[in-house]
Structure formats: C-alpha cells, structure tokens
Amino acid sequence: MGTKSLKRRLRESQNPPMAAAATPWRKPRSYATPSVLLTAFLTVSVISLLVLSSNKWRAFQSGSSYETVTVVNVFPHDPQAFTQGLVYHKNDILFESTGLYGKSSIRKVALQTGKVEDVQKMDGSLFGEGLTLLNDRLFQVTWLQKAGFIYNLKNLSKIGTFNHDMKDGWGLATDGTFLFGSDGSSTLYQIDPQTFKAVSKQVVYYKSHEVHNLNELEYINGEIWANVFMTDCIVRISPDDGRVLGWILLQNLRKELMEAGNNDIDVLNGIAWDGEQKRIFVTGKLWPKLYEIKVSPLKKPIEEGFIEKVCLRRPFKFP
Numbered sequence: 001m002g003t004k005s006l007k008r009r010l011r012e013s014q015n016p017p018m019a020a021a022a023t024p025w026r027k028p029r030s031y032a033t034p035s036v037l038l039t040a041f042l043t044v045s046v047i048s049l050l051v052l053s054s055n056k057w058r059a060f061q062s063g064s065s066y067e068t069v070t071v072v073n074v075f076p077h078d079p080q081a082f083t084q085g086l087v088y089h090k091n092d093i094l095f096e097s098t099g100l101y102g103k104s105s106i107r108k109v110a111l112q113t114g115k116v117e118d119v120q121k122m123d124g125s126l127f128g129e130g131l132t133l134l135n136d137r138l139f140q141v142t143w144l145q146k147a148g149f150i151y152n153l154k155n156l157s158k159i160g161t162f163n164h165d166m167k168d169g170w171g172l173a174t175d176g177t178f179l180f181g182s183d184g185s186s187t188l189y190q191i192d193p194q195t196f197k198a199v200s201k202q203v204v205y206y207k208s209h210e211v212h213n214l215n216e217l218e219y220i221n222g223e224i225w226a227n228v229f230m231t232d233c234i235v236r237i238s239p240d241d242g243r244v245l246g247w248i249l250l251q252n253l254r255k256e257l258m259e260a261g262n263n264d265i266d267v268l269n270g271i272a273w274d275g276e277q278k279r280i281f282v283t284g285k286l287w288p289k290l291y292e293i294k295v296s297p298l299k300k301p302i303e304e305g306f307i308e309k310v311c312l313r314r315p316f317k318f319p
C-alpha cells in the first residue's frame with residue numbers, strides 16, 4: 001500500500017465518524033468552539049486507532065511482520081541426519097535429504113517415530129542439499145555442483161539427473177508447477193521443472209539489505225519460507241517480487257536443545273508443510289528433535305536493528 005492510497009483512505013473515512021462522534025458534544029451552545037475542537041480531536045483519534053490497528057498499516061509501517069513460534073508437538077529426529085532438505089508427503093511421512101561427504105542420503109522418515117523407513121545413500125563425492133516433491137518425483141540439488149537428481153518417490157531409486165542454472169545447489173521448493181531454488185546467495189530462482197532453466201530471479205531485500213545465505217526452502221500458502229544459513233531465522237518471501245513479507249524468530253528451539261546438553265547440534269534447517277492439516281515442521285542439522293510449530297506475531301514491537309543483528313549475515317564464503 002502506498003502513501004497515496006493511505007491518504008485517500010484517511011480522507012474517505014473521515015466523514016462518517018465525524019458525524020457520529022459530533023452528536024454528544026453539540027448541546028451546550030457556549031461550548032461550540034471547544035466542542036468542535038474536541039470532536040475533531042476525537043475523530044482523529046478514532047481514525048488513528050482504526051488505521052493503526054489494521055494489519056495493512058502495520059505492514060506499511062515496517063514492511064514486514066515479525067513472528068515467534070510455539071511448539072505444538074515434538075518428534076524424534078535422527079541426530080546423524082545433517083538435514084538439508086525436508087518435505088512432508090502424506091500420512092505422517094516425510095522425505096529428507098542429508099548432507100556431509102560420505103553421509104549424504106535421501107530418506108523416507110516416519111514423522112511420529114523419526115524412524116528412517118527407507119534410505120538411498122549417495123556417492124561419497126556428493127553432498128546432498130535441498131529437496132522437493134513434484135508429481136511423485138523427488139528433486140534434489142547438491143552442494144558445490146550444478147547437478148541435481150530425480151528419485152522415484154516409491155522406492156527412492158534414481159530416475160534422472162539434471163543441471164540447473166543456479167550458482168550452487170542449496171534449497172528447493174515447489175508451488176506444484178514450478179520449482180523454486182536457492183544457491184546460498186540472496187537470489188530466489190523460479191525454475192522450469194522440465195528444462196531446469198531459471199524463468200525468473202528475485203533478489204531478496206530486507207529494508208536496504210540483501211538477505212544473503214538463503215538456504216532450505218518451503219512453499220507455504222503462496223509464500224516462500226527460507227532458512228537463513230547461520231541464523232535461527234526464517235524469512236517469508238513473496239515469490240512474485242522477492243519482497244520480505246516477514247521474519248519468524250526461532251532462537252528458542254536451538255537454545256533449548258543446547259541447554260538440554262545437545263552440544264553437537266548444528267544450525268536450524270529444514271521446513272516442511274502439511275497443506276492438508278496445516279502443520280508446519282522444522283528441524284536442524286544433527287538435531288535429535290523435529291518440531292511442529294505454530295507461528296504468532298511478536299507481542300512487543302521489534303527493536304530497531306534487531307533483524308539486522310540476528311537474522312542477517314555476510315555472504316557465506318567456502319573456506
């Protein structure tokens with residue numbers, strides 16, 4: 001919403017509340033002038049309250065929403081899984097791609113028990129990355145390579161390879177038609193699932209800052225949700241123009257795991273969406289738990305500079 005439309009809205013909405021609010025203050029004639037002033041003041045107050053409380057205005061002010069999470073359910077997760085891609089299928093079945101040389105795999109996982117029901121180990125020269133599911137095929141990208149793999153959903157057998165247009169393979173998601181990809185930069189790619197060419201690219205900005213290190217992706221209700229590597233933040237992106245719609249702060253999850261003695265866990269990574277039951281799942285690399293979360297707005301306004309400090313990092317450089 002632009003300033004123009006806001007002004008227009010203010011002008012348009014001024015007349016009815018003015019008339020309504022005027023009535024109780026009109027009676028004592030001698031107070032006509034103060035009452036007019038008071039009426040005007042009240043009218044402005046009422047309008048301000050109405051406008052301030054509308055979501056549109058809040059979005060207009062900050063450009064983004066800021067949200068925190070509460071844990072709805074905790075499930076076991078293989079603490080050996082260096083999670084790089086996570087997808088919910090159906091009937092409490094997840095598919096997961098794991099990284100690290102010699103430990104990379106694609107696997108079918110039971111949500112409730114965390115049990116790995118099927119696994120396809122990858123060649124030792126490959127480092128598994130983002131994963132998505134389109135038309136009963138699993139698409140996976142790999143780190144430091146342009147090569148990706150396609151697997152049969154039923155038995156995880158490899159049915160194809162592809163070369164993508166991105167600089168590297170980090171995250172994958174799909175809206176059911178196109179693939180979306182990330183390569184660790186601030187660019188979100190929209191990819192044709194037949195040719196694997198990027199059909200559009202959007203650089204993601206928060207205020208004037210590029211959001212670097214876009215990692216694991218998930219498509220949720222018309223938005224792309226992305227883990228930001230080296231942070232406990234998920235950024236919500238508009239796939240149409242790369243605009244940051246909001247930030248989800250998940251610091252509490254890794255903190256609690258560390259406090260419980262899980263000292264070897266790595267970063268938050270992996271977002272899965274069960275569209276049928278509207279469930280959101282997140283986990284991390286080498287995390288012993290997978291969480292179903294609910295997202296809700298922060299109770300207090302965000303501190304100036306908080307997102308810059310906590311959710312934005314310099315571009316990752318391969319050591």
Ligand SMILES: *[C@@H]1O[C@H](CO)[C@@H](O)[C@H](O)[C@H]1NC(C)=O
Pocket residue numbers: 152154155157
């Ligand atoms: C996997 O399933 C496909 C068809 O569903 C079949 O053609 C293929 O042979 C199977 N692969 C393995 C390794 O069982």
